[in-house]
Amino acid sequence: MHTDVAIVGGGPGGLAAAAALSRVLDPSVRIKVFEAARGYSEAGAGVGMHINGLMACEAIHPSIAHTLYDKACYSLCSYQYDDVTGQRNAGGTIAVDRMGQLEATGHCQALMYWNDVRESLYEHLPDPGMVEFGWRAAGCQAIDGAEQELMSGAGASAADGAAAAELPWAQQPYRYELRMARQRAGGFVGGGGAAALAAADADAKDNDGKEEEGKGREGAAPSEELLVRAKVVIGADGYFSRIRRELLGGTPPVFSGVVMWRGSFTAEELSSGAVPLPPAAFGAGASDRAASHRWTPAGAGLAPGQGRVLLLFLAQGGDGIGAWYLQNSVKAVQEAGVEFPPAGAAGGVGGLSGSAALARALAANGHLPPDVAALLAATAPERVTEHGLYVQPLDSVQQGSWTRGHVVLIGDAAHAAPPDGQGANLAIEDAVVLADVARRHGGVLGPQVFAEWEALRQPRVKAILGDTKYPFTERMIAVRASSFAQLWAPGDPGLPTSLPADPADGSSSRGNGGGSSSSSGSSSEQSPSMEALRAWSRRTTKAIVERRLAEVAARGAVEQAGEGGAQGPAQAPAPAVVAAGARDDGGGR
Ligand SMILES: Cc1cc2nc3c(=O)[nH]c(=O)nc-3n(C[C@H](O)[C@H](O)[C@H](O)COP(=O)(O)OP(=O)(O)OC[C@H]3O[C@@H](n4cnc5c(N)ncnc54)[C@H](O)[C@@H]3O)c2cc1C
Numbered sequence: 001m002h003t004d005v006a007i008v009g010g011g012p013g014g015l016a017a018a019a020a021l022s023r024v025l026d027p028s029v030r031i032k033v034f035e036a037a038r039g040y041s042e043a044g045a046g047v048g049m050h051i052n053g054l055m056a057c058e059a060i061h062p063s064i065a066h067t068l069y070d071k072a073c074y075s076l077c078s079y080q081y082d083d084v085t086g087q088r089n090a091g092g093t094i095a096v097d098r099m100g101q102l103e104a105t106g107h108c109q110a111l112m113y114w115n116d117v118r119e120s121l122y123e124h125l126p127d128p129g130m131v132e133f134g135w136r137a138a139g140c141q142a143i144d145g146a147e148q149e150l151m152s153g154a155g156a157s158a159a160d161g162a163a164a165a166e167l168p169w170a171q172q173p174y175r176y177e178l179r180m181a182r183q184r185a186g187g188f189v190g191g192g193g194a195a196a197l198a199a200a201d202a203d204a205k206d207n208d209g210k211e212e213e214g215k216g217r218e219g220a221a222p223s224e225e226l227l228v229r230a231k232v233v234i235g236a237d238g239y240f241s242r243i244r245r246e247l248l249g250g251t252p253p254v255f256s257g258v259v260m261w262r263g264s265f266t267a268e269e270l271s272s273g274a275v276p277l278p279p280a281a282f283g284a285g286a287s288d289r290a291a292s293h294r295w296t297p298a299g300a301g302l303a304p305g306q307g308r309v310l311l312l313f314l315a316q317g318g319d320g321i322g323a324w325y326l327q328n329s330v331k332a333v334q335e336a337g338v339e340f341p342p343a344g345a346a347g348g349v350g351g352l353s354g355s356a357a358l359a360r361a362l363a364a365n366g367h368l369p370p371d372v373a374a375l376l377a378a379t380a381p382e383r384v385t386e387h388g389l390y391v392q393p394l395d396s397v398q399q400g401s402w403t404r405g406h407v408v409l410i411g412d413a414a415h416a417a418p419p420d421g422q423g424a425n426l427a428i429e430d431a432v433v434l435a436d437v438a439r440r441h442g443g444v445l446g447p448q449v450f451a452e453w454e455a456l457r458q459p460r461v462k463a464i465l466g467d468t469k470y471p472f473t474e475r476m477i478a479v480r481a482s483s484f485a486q487l488w489a490p491g492d493p494g495l496p497t498s499l500p501a502d503p504a505d506g507s508s509s510r511g512n513g514g515g516s517s518s519s520s521g522s523s524s525e526q527s528p529s530m531e532a533l534r535a536w537s538r539r540t541t542k543a544i545v546e547r548r549l550a551e552v553a554a555r556g557a558v559e560q561a562g563e564g565g566a567q568g569p570a571q572a573p574a575p576a577v578v579a580a581g582a583r584d585d586g587g588g589r
Contacts, residue, residue, distance in 0.1 A: 003229075004029045004031065004230065006176070007034070007233075008033075008137045012411065013411025013430060019121055019125050021435050026169065032131075035131055045263075045324055045325040046112065047112055047424050049111070053422075054107045058537060060431075060488070062533075062540070064121060065537070066537075069544045072548065073290045074111075074548050076094050078291070079291065080296060082296075099546075107541065117424055124494075134183045135180040135183065139178070140179070141176070142176055174230060175230070176233050176406070177229055178233070179228075180225060182224035232407075233247065235247070235248075235410070240252075248409065251401075253416040258419070261357060263324050263358070264322065265378075266321060269378075275322065292310070293372070294309050308367060310326050312372075340388070352386040353384060357385055358377070389419060392416040394462055394466075402415075422465060495533055496528060
């Protein structure tokens with residue numbers, strides 16, 4: 001297969017890159033995403049989407065942000081326990097001033113089902129056929145002259161303006177060859193842990209493809225392979241990026257000392273009552289049904305990676321999928337008599353799935369109240385994964401860390417984040433800024449564009465990921481100060497073709513109050529300008545959030561959870577009021 005741009009990895013970063021670049025590159029430029037997972041379903045748990053990530057989604061297309069705001073969870077209970085006694089010390093609904101955030105920035109934070117983020121981006125690709133599912137990059141190398149380009153670090157020289165201007169796409173040579181292996185059935189991917197897949201990939205003996213022998217997908221040749229030649233490669237393949245390892249090298253992420261388990265329930269399992277849902281675990285009456293539980297040593301605070309964390313998440317007010325993640329320190333895991341990394345798992349990274357992972361989760365987390373442990377134990381083993389959490393040391397990040405030649409890394413592949421709610425957000429930001437820089441260079445991708453992009457992104461990523469000794473709230477200044485150039489234009493599909501005039505601001509209209517479908521407007525229609533559409537998008541966002549918050553309030557979730565969320569072994573908790581801009585995500589990358 002030949003393509004102009006090969007994006008390896010179809011997570012939030014890779015999909016956002018495909019969607020964003022499609023808006024700024026000439027339509028004749030071929031963009032392909034190669035995703036190891038064989039499809040998108042039932043992956044991940046809750047992820048904190050913040051002002052910056054949602055603003056970046058809006059920059060690709062307003063309807064991505066609107067879809068996510070519509071599906072988001074707006075009510076989160078948060079509980080803190082004494083690590084030693086198990087006593088629940090504090091808890092209640094976290095009240096976030098979303099209207100204040102909307103007023104100040106046009107966006108607000110919310111908790112989402114991780115797979116909804118991925119699917120919303122996927123659904124906004126100009127052509128779903130851009131994604132080739134079930135193909136894992138098992139090897140990649142530079143072809144001929146591109147090898148010299150890589151060795152000489154052309155990305156760095158481009159920063160000094162030394163690189164030649166890019167040739168038109170049609171005249172560019174194919175510079176890289178990627179060897180794709182058909183992803184075998186089962187394994188980590190469908191089970192909700194492509195992070196674990198990446199971990200497995202890091203250590204699997206697949207450099208020569210032998211791992212695949214005899215394990216091909218049903219109906220596929222045992223060692224089915226696809227050779228892909230590309231002019232530009234974007235590595236969006238997560239924190240154990242093969243693209244980074246094979247084409248850039250550099251400092252790999254380091255083990256953070258934290259072990260992570262994830263699991264999920266289907267909507268059918270939940271509605272049939274097969275899964276016990278203890279009210280004490282969620283807070284009474286919490287209609288959006290998400291709860292974060294943290295067991296911390298006295299005085300330790302809630303710094304990322306500290307303590308034991310459980311996040312329970314039921315999508316769509318409990319009518320959709322359910323998911324959980326659980327994290328604990330490797331020290332506590334080993335003290336509980338559970339070996340880490342597990343014997344027979346993927347090397348030092350601890351990638352494991354299935355019943356062994358579930359049994360280990362329960363054995364290593366004896367601090368869970370019995371009803372919560374029973375909830376986790378009801379998870380179908382094939383949807384449980386375990387892996388170590390790895391983080392990119394920020395002091396290893398320097399010019400040229402994320403790009404070389406016509407290769408660039410984005411998202412976790414470039415800057416694997418600690419689990420404090422920015423991984424997906426920054427991955428989407430990366431993609432949007434990359435597309436904007438490419439647009440300013442006339443729709444090309446190459447050393448000069450990548451170096452300019454890297455120079456913009458590194459200070460930003462460092463500011464947001466910052467010093468993780470400090471709570472995320474202290475790093476929110478950079479998040480609130482986000483701003484992205486819009487990649488869409490009036491007349492693009494999915495945008496209103498006309499808006500009724502809005503006497504209030506003189507430029508635009510009433511919003512349509514939900515979704516992003518075209519609005520036919522009223523009698524005093526005018527052709528919407530970019531500015532008017534942007535104002536429309538913000539009004540639509542606000543209307544969606546207001547509606548969703550009203551739904552939560554109508555069910556009494558906030559009030560009830562605030563007063564009685566700590567049913568169970570609790571002292572009556574006061575609602576934890578969090579200022580605008582603070583986290584309410586319960587963690588997440
Ligand atoms: C399945 C999954 C579930 C997650 N769930 C949560 C969650 O619930 N909460 C949370 O806060 N964070 C979650 N994360 C992590 C977090 O969302 C990341 O920080 C964020 O997604 C970064 O986006 P990314 O696109 O850079 O990398 P990732 O999301 O890691 O995506 C990388 C993609 O590349 C694919 N891939 C990896 N290696 C190859 C290869 N060799 N060839 C082809 N494809 C490859 C993977 O299958 C994956 O889809 C999850 C990540 C994954 C992969």
